Amino acid sequence: MSAEPALVLTLRPATRADLPAVLALLADEERVVDPAAVTVTVAYEHAFTAIDEDPRNEMLVLVEDTDGQDGGGTVVGCLQATYIPGLGKGGAERALIEAVRIRADRRGGGLGRILMERAIARARARGCELVQLTSDKQREDAHRFYAGLGFIRSHDGFRFGL
Amino acid sequence: MSAEPALVLTLRPATRADLPAVLALLADEERVVDPAAVTVTVAYEHAFTAIDEDPRNEMLVLVEDTDGQDGGGTVVGCLQATYIPGLGKGGAERALIEAVRIRADRRGGGLGRILMERAIARARARGCELVQLTSDKQREDAHRFYAGLGFIRSHDGFRFGL
Numbered sequence: 001m002s003a004e005p006a007l008v009l010t011l012r013p014a015t016r017a018d019l020p021a022v023l024a025l026l027a028d029e030e031r032v033v034d035p036a037a038v039t040v041t042v043a044y045e046h047a048f049t050a051i052d053e054d055p056r057n058e059m060l061v062l063v064e065d066t067d068g069q070d071g072g073g074t075v076v077g078c079l080q081a082t083y084i085p086g087l088g089k090g091g092a093e094r095a096l097i098e099a100v101r102i103r104a105d106r107r108g109g110g111l112g113r114i115l116m117e118r119a120i121a122r123a124r125a126r127g128c129e130l131v132q133l134t135s136d137k138q139r140e141d142a143h144r145f146y147a148g149l150g151f152i153r154s155h156d157g158f159r160f161g162l
Numbered sequence: 163m164s165a166e167p168a169l170v171l172t173l174r175p176a177t178r179a180d181l182p183a184v185l186a187l188l189a190d191e192e193r194v195v196d197p198a199a200v201t202v203t204v205a206y207e208h209a210f211t212a213i214d215e216d217p218r219n220e221m222l223v224l225v226e227d228t229d230g231q232d233g234g235g236t237v238v239g240c241l242q243a244t245y246i247p248g249l250g251k252g253g254a255e256r257a258l259i260e261a262v263r264i265r266a267d268r269r270g271g272g273l274g275r276i277l278m279e280r281a282i283a284r285a286r287a288r289g290c291e292l293v294q295l296t297s298d299k300q301r302e303d304a305h306r307f308y309a310g311l312g313f314i315r316s317h318d319g320f321r322f323g324l
Binding site: 026050136 | 250258292318
């Protein structure tokens with residue numbers, strides 16, 4: 001009788017095959033959205049290609065599988081990282097994080113912390129001097145989460161719709 | 163006796179020749195810094211090249227001169243725009259604005275509004291769906307300025323130093 005294979009969590013750039021699962025996560029507010037029910041429009045295809053081909057953008061997925069190899073597995077979380085060159089602080093890049101999601105039925109178990117810690121480590125390994133993000137002022141739960149990770153709530157975030 | 167030539171304000175991507183003036187603006191908190199006194203380190207050269215060569219990053223300068231042609235003139239303001247591809251809102255880009263500066267001796271005369279309005283128009287012309295920025299929580303004057311331009315203070319901005 002063979003042992004149950006251990007599940008491995010991997011953070012890696014999303015492939016085109018992950019796009020329905022990522023769009024499902026982004027549409028997922030309170031309950032799980034089935035990736036098979038997501039319509040991948042041409043606009044989403046183009047946007048995914050733009051992210052995928054840009055050396056300063058990554059759609060990262062947190063994947064649970066039995067071997068930890070690239071490709072395959074179940075997408076349980078995602079975030080987008082943008083690495084921004086700049087003239088501050090000696091010319092280092094900063095990392096902007098957006099679109100942080102953990103699948104609705106997997107929240108509260110520490111996956112969000114793993115997702116963020118690995119993304120921070122990735123930014124550090126790249127040589128970034130700072131990680132920054134914004135969070136809606138009404139999301140006090142998210143604010144506690146980011147503060148618990150060591151983020152400082154130092155700024156106000158402004159938006160202007162076009 | 164010829165008439166005094168009218169001054170023209172132009173918003174354009176910075177050239178390498180503008181780099182000392184841009185670094186002077188970024189170092190300028192309360193008083194004007196002389197661009198001739200700025201040391202352009204190799205790190206700043208590399209960072210400027212990274213911005214200049216990236217089709218999704220622009221260091222924009224507001225330049226005052228007598229003819230409005232590209233190159234030359236006096237740099238009186240700057241900002242960096244990053245155009246971020248994404249999977250939200252139908253796949254449109256969003257514009258992130260950072261490093262907004264008006265030269266210390268030219269503040270209070272409406273140049274900041276011109277700088278921002280032209281940057282917003284540039285993002286709109288590119289097809290962005292949103293302009294976003296963050297501002298230090300202690301900068302209430304800046305917050306009034308952004309609110310006056312139509313920005314909504316909807317988010318909190320978090321930072322994590324690496």
